[in-house]
Amino acid sequence: MDEGFSASQLTLRRPAGKISTARVEADEFIIASGVFNGKTTGTPLCILIPNTAQHSTDYENAPRIARPGHADYTAQCKYHGYEDFRGGGHFSGRITAALVAAGAVVIPALRAKGIKLGTHIASLHRIEDRAFGDIAADIDTLNSSAFAVLDSEAAEQMKKAAEEAAEAGDSVGGVLETAVTGLPAGVGEPWFDTLEGVLSHALYSIPAIKGVQFGAGFDLADGFGSEFNDPLRNEDGRIITLTNNNGGINGGITNGMPVMFRCAVKPTPSIYSEQKSIDLKTLENADLQIKGRHDPSIIHRARVVVDSMTALVLYDVLSGRYGTDWFCGRSAD
C-alpha cells in the first residue's frame, strides 16, 4: 500500500435485502494503524473488523459432521485437527470483509488514474442479465446498485429464483462478469505472470469460485479463428479491436480494450436438505441436517469481493510497471 490515499471516509459495501442472511453483522471497523491526518501513511494499514454476531449454538452440531461442499474435511486433513472449526473458521465467507476493506482504499486510487471497474451478475441459475453495453456507464450503474444486475426484469427473476430455492431448502449459483476500463495497453507479463494468471490466482481465493475465464472464454473453444481474432483498427488515433473476444488481453498483456472476465460461483453449499457425510471425529458415515440461517445465494455479495480483489491485483501490477510513486502523482525524474 502506498501512501497518501484518503482513508478517513472508508465505507465498506455490504448487501442487504430479502435473500441475504438475517444474521446481522455490524461491519464496524477499527483502523489500528497506517492512517494519519486522514491519509494512508505507507505503514501497513491494519483494519480490524470485529466479528460481533457469533451464534455459537448455531454451529453446535455442525463441526462434528463435515458439511459437504465446504472445507470442513480438507481443513482437518491440512491442519491435523488444530483448525478452528466454529463457523467454518477462516474458510468462512466473512473473511472476505477484509478484502472489501482493502478494496475500499485501492478502488478510488485506481479511479484517480482513470481506471474503473464493476461486476454484474451475468446469470443466476440460468437467468441471464443483458450484456455490458456502454461499459463505463454500466459500471457506474452497477456501483450504485445493491443488486448488481443491469436488466431490472432479470433482477426480479433472479431474486425470485433465489427465494424459491430458499423455500425448497436449496441454493443457487451463477456467473459474475467483471469489466475494467481505462487500463493502459502494455500491462502484464508474457510468461508466468500473465494478467490472466495473476487475476485468476487471486480470484480463486474467493470462496465458491470454481471457474475463471477471460473474454469469450470457453466459447472460444467452439468457434473458428476467423470469428474470434479481434481485428485491430486505428479509430481516430486510438488503437482498438473491433471485437473483444480476448477480453482486452493478448499474450498476457493488456491491449487497451476493456479487460473482461467471468467467474463461476457455485451454489452456496449450506443447504437445509439432509446430506450424506462423515463424522469428523470418528470418520464414520453420518448424515447432516444443517441448522441456522443461511443464504440461498452468495453471488450478489461475492461481486463486491471480486471488484476488490481485482482492484488489489491491478494496483499491484500497475505499481510494478509505473512505480509505487505513480499513484501518488509523483514522477521519478
Place this chain on the structure above:
Amino acid sequence: MDEGFSASQLTLRRPAGKISTARVEADEFIIASGVFNGKTTGTPLCILIPNTAQHSTDYENAPRIARPGHADYTAQCKYHGYEDFRGGGHFSGRITAALVAAGAVVIPALRAKGIKLGTHIASLHRIEDRAFGDIAADIDTLNSSAFAVLDSEAAEQMKKAAEEAAEAGDSVGGVLETAVTGLPAGVGEPWFDTLEGVLSHALYSIPAIKGVQFGAGFDLADGFGSEFNDPLRNEDGRIITLTNNNGGINGGITNGMPVMFRCAVKPTPSIYSEQKSIDLKTLENADLQIKGRHDPSIIHRARVVVDSMTALVLYDVLSGRYGTDWFCGRSAD
C-alpha cells in the same frame, strides 16, 4: 529442482501427424548444467533447445502488420519497440518446449510418489470425447497416445474437423481436461494460494488458454447446491466423495479425490484469411494476409504443456508441505 532425479534419459514429447505444422524442429537439446552421473545435482538444471528451423523469410512481412489474436501489438506497447518480433519472439508457442523439458524431469518424480496425471482433448470444435472413466487407466492410455482422445471415433472426427478448417484457411479450438490421481488430502492453502489459484496462475502462461475451471466449473453456476455438494462417505476406511463436482478441491485444499480441471484453448490465431489490422510502424490501418505454414489447431500439442505445467506446480506445492527432501526419499528426523 531437488537433486537425485534421473535426467539422463530425458525424452521430450512432441506430437506429429497431418494436422501439425510441416515445419521441422529437431527438438534436440543440450543439458548445460545440473546433471552429474545421470542424476540431477540440485544445481539449476539448464536445458538448451536450439531453434534450428527459423525461416526468417516467412516472417518478412508479418512483423510490420500486427497479427490479430497474437501479441504483436501488446508486445510493442509493453516493450516500446525493442521486442524481437520475428516469429512472435518469446510469445511463440515454441517457448513451451522448455516447460515440457522441465516436466519431463518432474513427472517421473511425482509418479514415484504415486501421483499420476494426464490430459485429454475433451472437445475440439464441439466434437466431444467421452468422459474419464477409470481415471488411472485412462491416464496411462493418454500418455501413450500421440493424439490424446479416449474415444477413437471422436478422435477421427476431431482430426477431420481440424483438416477441414485448414482447407478453409481457418483454425479451431477446444477444451482440454486434466486429471491428477494420488494426491494426498490436505494440500493447498485456504487463502491467496488455493490450489485452484496456483494452478490457474501457471496454466494461463500457456499461449491460447483463455479459461480454466475446476470440477464442474461453469456448470456449477446453473444448478442447485443439492446437486453439486459432493456427499462424503467412508468407503472401507478411505474417505471419498460420491461425486466430484468440486474437482477434488474444497476451500483451496485437496480432499483426496482426483483433481480435475478444464482449460479452454482458443483457435490458433494464425489463419490464412485476410484480416483487418494495423501497421505497427505507422499505426495506420492495414490488411493482413498471413503466409507460411501454420497449424489449424494447437490443442493436441498444448496438452503436453498442460501436463508439464501442472506437474511443476504440484511438485512445488508438495515440496512446501513435505519438504524438498521428501522427493529424495529422505525423512527429516
Place this chain on the structure above:
Amino acid sequence: MDEGFSASQLTLRRPAGKISTARVEADEFIIASGVFNGKTTGTPLCILIPNTAQHSTDYENAPRIARPGHADYTAQCKYHGYEDFRGGGHFSGRITAALVAAGAVVIPALRAKGIKLGTHIASLHRIEDRAFGDIAADIDTLNSSAFAVLDSEAAEQMKKAAEEAAEAGDSVGGVLETAVTGLPAGVGEPWFDTLEGVLSHALYSIPAIKGVQFGAGFDLADGFGSEFNDPLRNEDGRIITLTNNNGGINGGITNGMPVMFRCAVKPTPSIYSEQKSIDLKTLENADLQIKGRHDPSIIHRARVVVDSMTALVLYDVLSGRYGTDWFCGRSAD
C-alpha cells in the same frame, strides 16, 4: 505459521532496570486471531499490542526538526510527507514488540526440535563480555538473564558506562553475538539464499543494526587461510570442525557446528546534546535539542529482537527443507 503450537501462555520478554526508559509500556497484548483451544490453528496469528503510553507532547517539537541518525528525513523523502512522524512512526523501536511476539511462538517450536539460541552483549562501548564457552549452557544462562552478559563483572561495567553516557547526555552502542545450536547440517542455499544472506536480510530490519558478520567475520580479513579453514574431524561418529571461524556455515549451508554471528548496534541516536539539523517543513538549517526520556543504550533490549528474528528465519528455512508438517511432528508418507 504452522498449526498446533501452544500459544496460550505466550509471554513477551521485555527488559527493565535503570538504564531503560522510564516510559511505561504495558506490553499487554490481544490475540485477535489464529488460536483455538490454546493452540495455533494455521490461520494467520494476529497479536495486537496496543500503544498505551503515547506522550504526544514529548514529540511536539521534534517532528519539525529532523533527528540526526533517525529516519525522520528519509521517511519524508520516501513518503512525501504523508508519514506519521509522531514518535518516529513505524520506524520506532517499539514496533519490534511484534517481532518478539512472533518469536515467542516460534522459539519453543525450534526448541522442541532440539534447536536452541541465545544472544549476549559481546561488547558495550568497548567493554567486552567473555566469549561463549559451553554454548548450550551459556544460552540457558542468557535466556534467564535480564541483562544478557555472561561475565557479571563486565555486566556491571557496561551498565556503568551506559549510565555515565546518560549523565553526559550521550548514548553508547555495542556488539551482540548470537549462537544457535542443534541445527542439522545441510540447511541453506548455495546461491542467493545463503543462510548468511537470509539471516542478515532479516537482521537489518532491526533498528540500529549497521553490521552483521558470521564466525570470525571481519577478523577473517586479516589472517591467513591456514589459520581460519576450520579443519574437519570425525569425533566419535559425529563430524565436527576443530575451530568455528566460519560460524557453522560453509557455502551458505550449515555444517552442523553452532551457527555464530555478530551484529553491530549503533549508539541510540536520541541524545540530549544540541545537534545540527534541518527543519523538515522549510528544509532550512535548524538546531535540535531533543527532549523527553530516552535510553542511553538499546542493546540490552535489541538482543531479544535478534533472537526472535533469528528464530523466525530459521523456522522458515527449516520448513522449506523438511516441510511445514515437520514442526507438527507429522511425517509425509
Place this chain on the structure above:
Amino acid sequence: MDEGFSASQLTLRRPAGKISTARVEADEFIIASGVFNGKTTGTPLCILIPNTAQHSTDYENAPRIARPGHADYTAQCKYHGYEDFRGGGHFSGRITAALVAAGAVVIPALRAKGIKLGTHIASLHRIEDRAFGDIAADIDTLNSSAFAVLDSEAAEQMKKAAEEAAEAGDSVGGVLETAVTGLPAGVGEPWFDTLEGVLSHALYSIPAIKGVQFGAGFDLADGFGSEFNDPLRNEDGRIITLTNNNGGINGGITNGMPVMFRCAVKPTPSIYSEQKSIDLKTLENADLQIKGRHDPSIIHRARVVVDSMTALVLYDVLSGRYGTDWFCGRSAD
C-alpha cells in the same frame, strides 16, 4: 531485466596479473536469448559462458577428501551425495562470471540515470588503502584499474603480501569497500526490505564474504551517539549530512549521501599446506594436500562481483519505486 539496453558490446571484466591463477579461462560468451538489433528485448537474457579449462586431473584426489573452508562437506549434507563435486561444482567462484555478465548490462543502465558505483580493496592482510576522497573521481579511477587500490604504494605492498603468502603455500583475505553515488533519497523499505537487508542478502551469495557492514559499521559499536549521528545541513539547497557514518542509509532508506559499505573477504580456503579433514566417502579422518593451481587471494577478483551484485540489487529496488519503464526513459502518464 527491462528492455532497450545496449548489450551488443558487452565486455566482461576479468583481472589478470601475477597473483591471479595461471589457469586460462577464455571468458568467451554466447548470448543465447534476449538481444535483438543490439538491444535487450525484455525477454530473459541468457548469456552462456562455457567452462573451457576444466583440468579434471587437478581435482582427481580432492573430491574424496573434504577441503576445509570449502563447501565440500556441506554440499554432501545438503545434496545427499548427488552434487557434482568436481572443482567445487556450483560452489566454485567461477559461477560468479554469470553475475559479472548480468552486471555488465545493468551498470550502464544505472550510469545513464546518474548512478555510479565502484569498489576498492580497503585492506588486504592488514595493509590499508587510503579512504575514498572525491568519491565520484575515485570510482572512475577504480573502474579503469586492474587492481582496485587507490594508493599505488599500498597496492604494491598488497601484491607483495599476496605473493609471499603464495610462496608460503598460504592465502590472504581482506576488506572490500564499495561506494555508490547518485542514488535518490527515499529508496528502500523501513521493515524487512531495508536497503542494508537486500544488499547484504545478495552480497552473501558471493563466495568468501563473511561480513557486511554499512557506513562506520562495527566501529559504530564503540563510540558515542554524539560522534556518529551525521548532522544534517542544507548546503545550497541540497540536503546533506556533515559526516556519513550511517553509510547513506537511515531507517533502511537512502538519505541522498553516497551509500557506503564494506565486505569482509576471507582468505582463499585452497592452500597448499597439509590440512586435517575427513574422507567424504567413509567419513573417516584423512589429511588433505591440495594440488593444482590456486590464487593466494581472490579479493581483487571479488570486487568486480561485488559491483555487479550491488548494481543488480539497486536496479531492482529502483524499478520497484519508479517502475520498470523508468530505465527506458518512459514516463507513465
